[in-house]
Amino acid sequence: xxxxxxxxxxxxxxxxxxxxxxxxxxxxxxxxxxxxxxxxxxxxxxxxxxxxxxxxxxxxxxxxxxxxxxxxxxxxxxxxxxxxxxxxxxxxxxxxxxxxxxxxxxxxxxxxxxxxxxxxxxxxxxxxxxxxxxxxxxxxxxxxxxxxxxxxxxxxxxxxxxxxxxxxxxxxxxxxxxxxxxxxxxxxxxxxxxxxxxxxxxxxxxxxxxxxxxxxxxxxxxxxxxxxxxxxxxxxxxxxxxxxxxxxxxxxxxxxxxxxxxxxxxxxxxxxxxxxxxxxxxxxxxxxxxxxxxxxxxxxxxxxxxxxxxxxxxxxxxxxxxxxxxxxxxxxxxxxxxxxxxxxxxxxxxxxxxxxxxxxxxxxxxxxx
Amino acid sequence: xxxxxxxxxxxxxxxxxxxxxxxxxxxxxxxxxxxxxxxxxxxxxxxxxxxxxxxxxxxxxxxxxxxxxxxxxxxxxxxxxxxxxxxxxxxxxxxxxxxxxxxxxxxxxxxxxxxxxxxxxxxxxxxxxxxxxxxxxxxxxxxxxxxxxxxxxxxxxxxxxxxxxxxxxxxxxxxxxxxxxxxxxxxxxxxxxxxxxxxxxxxxxxxxxxxxxxxxxxxxxxxxxxxxxxxxxxxxxxxxxxxxxxxxxxxxxxxxxxxxxxxxxxxxxxxxxxxxxxxxxxxxxxxxxxxxxxxxxxxxxxxxxxxxxxxxxxxxxxxxxxxxxx
Numbered sequence: 001x002x003x004x005x006x007x008x009x010x011x012x013x014x015x016x017x018x019x020x021x022x023x024x025x026x027x028x029x030x031x032x033x034x035x036x037x038x039x040x041x042x043x044x045x046x047x048x049x050x051x052x053x054x055x056x057x058x059x060x061x062x063x064x065x066x067x068x069x070x071x072x073x074x075x076x077x078x079x080x081x082x083x084x085x086x087x088x089x090x091x092x093x094x095x096x097x098x099x100x101x102x103x104x105x106x107x108x109x110x111x112x113x114x115x116x117x118x119x120x121x122x123x124x125x126x127x128x129x130x131x132x133x134x135x136x137x138x139x140x141x142x143x144x145x146x147x148x149x150x151x152x153x154x155x156x157x158x159x160x161x162x163x164x165x166x167x168x169x170x171x172x173x174x175x176x177x178x179x180x181x182x183x184x185x186x187x188x189x190x191x192x193x194x195x196x197x198x199x200x201x202x203x204x205x206x207x208x209x210x211x212x213x214x215x216x217x218x219x220x221x222x223x224x225x226x227x228x229x230x231x232x233x234x235x236x237x238x239x240x241x242x243x244x245x246x247x248x249x250x251x252x253x254x255x256x257x258x259x260x261x262x263x264x265x266x267x268x269x270x271x272x273x274x275x276x277x278x279x280x281x282x283x284x285x286x287x288x289x290x291x292x293x294x295x296x297x298x299x300x301x302x303x304x305x306x307x308x309x310x311x312x313x314x315x316x317x318x319x320x321x322x323x324x325x326x327x328x329x330x331x332x333x334x335x336x337x338x339x340x341x342x343x344x345x346x347x348x349x350x351x352x353x354x355x356x357x358x359x360x361x362x363x364x365x366x367x368x369x
Numbered sequence: 370x371x372x373x374x375x376x377x378x379x380x381x382x383x384x385x386x387x388x389x390x391x392x393x394x395x396x397x398x399x400x401x402x403x404x405x406x407x408x409x410x411x412x413x414x415x416x417x418x419x420x421x422x423x424x425x426x427x428x429x430x431x432x433x434x435x436x437x438x439x440x441x442x443x444x445x446x447x448x449x450x451x452x453x454x455x456x457x458x459x460x461x462x463x464x465x466x467x468x469x470x471x472x473x474x475x476x477x478x479x480x481x482x483x484x485x486x487x488x489x490x491x492x493x494x495x496x497x498x499x500x501x502x503x504x505x506x507x508x509x510x511x512x513x514x515x516x517x518x519x520x521x522x523x524x525x526x527x528x529x530x531x532x533x534x535x536x537x538x539x540x541x542x543x544x545x546x547x548x549x550x551x552x553x554x555x556x557x558x559x560x561x562x563x564x565x566x567x568x569x570x571x572x573x574x575x576x577x578x579x580x581x582x583x584x585x586x587x588x589x590x591x592x593x594x595x596x597x598x599x600x601x602x603x604x605x606x607x608x609x610x611x612x613x614x615x616x617x618x619x620x621x622x623x624x625x626x627x628x629x630x631x632x633x634x635x636x637x638x639x640x641x642x643x644x645x646x647x648x649x650x651x652x653x654x655x656x657x658x659x660x661x662x663x664x665x666x667x668x669x670x671x672x673x674x675x676x677x678x679x680x681x682x683x684x685x686x687x688x689x690x691x692x693x694x695x
Contacts (some may be wrong), residue, residue, distance in 0.1 A: 008515030012683075013564060013672040015431065015514055048434070049424060055432065066674055068515045126461040128468045128477055210389075 003076050005029075006056070012068025020069070022080055029069065040069075042083040051077050059084070122257060124231040129174065132230050136194015140179075143198065147181035150201060155180075155362030158355035162210065163197070165350050166218050169286040170279060172225050178217075180204065182363045187301070189216050191223035193230045201363045207293075210356045215284060215294025222279030228272045277332060281339050288348045291336055298336070302329040378617075378665050383433075383658045387425040392647040395421055412446065413439030422654065423511060429667050434474035436679070437510035445506075445682045493535050498528030501557070507677045508561065519675045530556060543585050547577035547603060554607050563613060564672030572610045577602055597631070598624045608661065616665035622656070630656050 007016040007029055021028040026041035044062050051057035055073075057077040061067040071077045150156075163178050176195045186200035198222045207213045222228060284291050351359075399414030415437040423435035467477045501524040508518035523571035534549035551572065558570040580602045601624045608620035634652060637645040 010515050011674050013514040013516045013670060048436075055424065058434065066515055066517075068512075070432075128464050128472060128474075128479060130468075130481075283420055 003071075003073055005072070006070040007031075008066075008068040008070075010064055010068065018069075020071070020076075021081070022076075027080065029314055042080075045080075045084050047081060047084060050081075051071055057081070114165060124227045124234055127230055127234075132227075133194040135230065135233065136192050136196050139192050140194070140198075141190075143181075147183060150180040150182050150363035152358070152362045152364055154358040155360075158351060158358045159199075159362070161355065162214060162351055162359075163221075164215065164216060165287055166221050166283050170218070170221050170225055170283045171325070172221060174224075176221060176224055180362050189220050191220040191229055193233065195224050197221070197224065204359060204362065207297070209293060210301075210351045210359065211289050211293025212297045213293075213359070214287075214289050214350070215280060215291065215297050218280035218283040218289075218294070219276045221283060222276030223272065225279055226272070226275055228276065232272070271331075273334065277335060278339060281336060287350065289350060298329055298333045302333065305329060371379075379667075380619075381429060381663045381667060383661065384661070385425055385655050385658045386426045386427070387651055389647065389651065391421065392651060409443070410439075412442035415439075416442060419507075426658065428513060428663070431514050434512040435507075435510055436512065437507070441506075441681055445498060448682060469518045490532055490536070494528045494532040496528075497531035498524045501527040501577045504557070506680045506682075509675075509677065513563070514672075515674075516564035516672045517675045517677075517679065519562045519564075520557075520560050520676050521562070521677065522556070527553075527556060544578070544582065546585075547575060547599075550603055551575055551577075551607070555610075558607075558611055562675065563670070564675050566614055566670060566672045570607070570610050571612075575606060577606060594628065597627050601627055612667045614670060616663060616667065616670065619645075619662040619664060620660055621662060622660040626656070675677070 001360070003020055005018055005020050007018040008014075009016070018029050018031040022032070026039055028037050028039055028045070030037040040061055045059050046062055048058040049055070051072070051074050056070040056072040059069040059071065059075075059080065065180045071080070081346065110304060122364060159178055159180070163176055167176050172194045172195075176197060178197045180199045180201055183200045184202045184205050187202040187206045189197060189199040189203055191197050197217065199217070203216060280294060281291055284294060395414075395418050399411065399418065402410035405416060416435075416437050417438060420435045423433045426433045463480070464477060467473050467480070501520070501522075505520040505524065508520045511518050531553055534545075534553060537545050538549050555570040556573070558568050561568040577599070580599050584595040584599040588641075600618075601622055603621065605620045608618040611618045630652065634649045635651075637649055
């Protein structure tokens, strides 16, 4: 059976129109310029491309990887193909699939159970304080352009006194700065890189006594102590890097993975909140303030949230727990109650009534950027 | 220059005939596997796509062939990631030592300042070095008529040269952009070869300054659309000055055609929420190849096989800094 094919000897770009004659062990290729013929055993051949539509099938020599035989006739190609051992390529694809599966499982396990908690924590620990201060400085700069800062001297001094006591009890190795933003509608506070805590005036306004404010501040000090703000920043950067690696620049995949990663971030964030709550309980116990005020704050928060959620179905609460950056307030109250121990120091007032009044009046003096 | 091209010479174009269904199948499988393997499969996916697209390109009834392997891209990526991890580790280790053991924060500040200054030039250097290495890999893996393409020269030298040109462009407020682009391209093309035959790009002078300055000035009011005129003019000039023995090249694309193509691609991606990506990819490749004319007798090219061996690791740096599909 003689058929024509195109042949490249791999030494030059000259194409040879050749006659090929397959037998049991290999194929004769005739018409190679000065050479009369060449014989290639099937064991020395490998399939490069299968014929698709009008495209010829391509066969290469294993011994000389530059040699190419292009066969247009599909029946001739499939006859030769059946003789060429496909074992190695099958093994190779099986090996690659197995390797991919093993690596995927490994990465999933690390990603879901260990990595998000440990790697960012380790990196955050290694980041020099001066860098963290710079991140914080930049963040504070941005915030102070958005908010009006309350600057009443007496109130600020009283607040700093409270923070100092809490910081000492928490054995925080760095000084912590505190600022109050004039926003009565926000009943919250937050910590930022560079050991900074920002309190919204709404929190002070809604606190009946300083121990409620102290509870929230102790919680934020917990974030500072555990370097959570920096850790979260690293975690976010790590995730976005991972997403870029996975998506490989394919925009739609990038968006899909970014959305999926949000759930991982939320879970991560809730773990941090619980950790900060635990530190707060220790600090409040050690200072003798106790967790009563902290619980009162959460009770108020719970009442506020219940009011907002009244119109929704109960199931939405479960969903809220899943989608929230913080654990459910109800769960946090139970957690604090379970973790709280009887203070080993007698309950005492850290701030006088006058000092508390000065804090309450803090936002009567403000600076706007 | 184009004026020197003899009109009686044969003109050929690279034909490109991929099947949209096959292209969709490859892209879909690639995305699916990339998700399941957390991105590791993308090296194999990109290779599969390249193999298909290159194979669907034909010049004088001879198909191009891409022989790259996914494992080679993966290996390159792992190597570069290893180097980066080591550098990060060293950085954090030194930082920790200086801050906590030696207690010399001022030294850390000096290191920070030095690194901050070096950051941007280093980034440019790495991007260009990576692009050169990646192009070298892709060329050694591409064959026509059984003969490999190649790119000689040092990727580091190119990276350094390109980095310098970027800063000259900035200092000159963009006036030197065409000169820099042509110098970079000629360095690249003069190092390129098809087997034993070297490509060359020589030009005594260029006429791109006017179009560069005018389109730069119009860039803001036209939302950078004006720059398309410059880019098309640049490409035309480059192609008209490339030579491979007695073979010359011509780029026939017009700015209008390019704008129309960009608008069509943008609308298609918008309407299909990205699902039209394979169509857009095919559109760009086909339009580009339809506008490249190869002038001269290709059968007279007697190229011997390249003496440089095929690379077995590729695109590490480019794999880290971004991915180009072809």
